[in-house]
């Protein structure tokens with residue numbers, strides 16, 4: 001397969017240092033988007049792209065990579081947007097009703113939109129792709145019977161089920177593009193495998209006593225289960241409930257007692273509670289620092305590596321490993337991370 005840098009989609013290029021500085025040829029070949037891009041002009045020649053509306057950026061990016069030229073995807077929620085509290089605007093409603101296919105996450109992630117999306121599904125193709133994760137692999141919600149933790153994107157092996165559901169929905173809506181979709185989906189699965197392998201390898205270098213992840217809300221339950229980390233969110237699985245002082249006090253005690261040195265802020269949640277933890281620990285003579293910002297429920301800026309699903313998760317894995325005393329390359333799996341953890 002021929003592959004040169006001019007075939008890489010602009011969205012993976014960095015603003016400085018030129019495209020793909022430091023990216024090996026092998027790494028380059030591993031990017032599913034290269035395969036998607038190589039199919040340019042072949043998919044459904046002459047046909048209009050399928051208009052897809054997706055709620056989260058993670059779903060939108062996966063649909064773009066797998067759909068290639070046969071789709072045009074719009075994400076409702078941009079960087080920093082909290083899906084637990086997001087409500088559709090009038091222009092979102094217009095985009096959703098005009099779309100040929102609507103992809104949402106489900107599992108009660110879009111809590112404020114759920115009724116609307118279910119009603120919309122009675123009139124047009126609407127698919128809750130997060131619900132493709134088999135029930136046996138889901139984490140039950142601690143407070144509600146029959147509900148589950150929605151944060152399945154945190155683990156590439158789980159996201160594979162969602163990617164397959166997206167591929168199925170795209171092929172169903174555009175049978176003429178099914179061959180390209182299935183080839184792109186295969187390449188994306190290979191990328192997920194590489195990312196999952198990298199995550200397991202780098203996170204295993206974190207000393208066992210330091211495998212405690214403290215974040216603003218409980219977005220990392222699947223991450224913890226997959227990679228053997230204890231996870232503590234100040235708020236619960238949703239951001240809808242306020243954290244109590246008692247919970248903050250409890251976590252300060254834990255940080256001090258166990259000598260935990262880093263906690264993490266999240267891109268979609270205010271850092272107020274995390275700063276309260278740091279101040280609480282400092283008042284007890286224990287220094288805790290911010291280990292970095294994690295992309296919890298939304299990706300980074302469009303046009304950056306962190307603004308893709310692969311880049312978002314690479315950033316999280318690399319930042320966590322490095323902040324908690326493990327070893328990971330500063331610029332991550334593909335040499336593309338911005339800040340170097």
Ligand SMILES: [Zn+2]
Pocket residue numbers: 084151217218219237238239296297
């Ligand atoms: Zn969340």
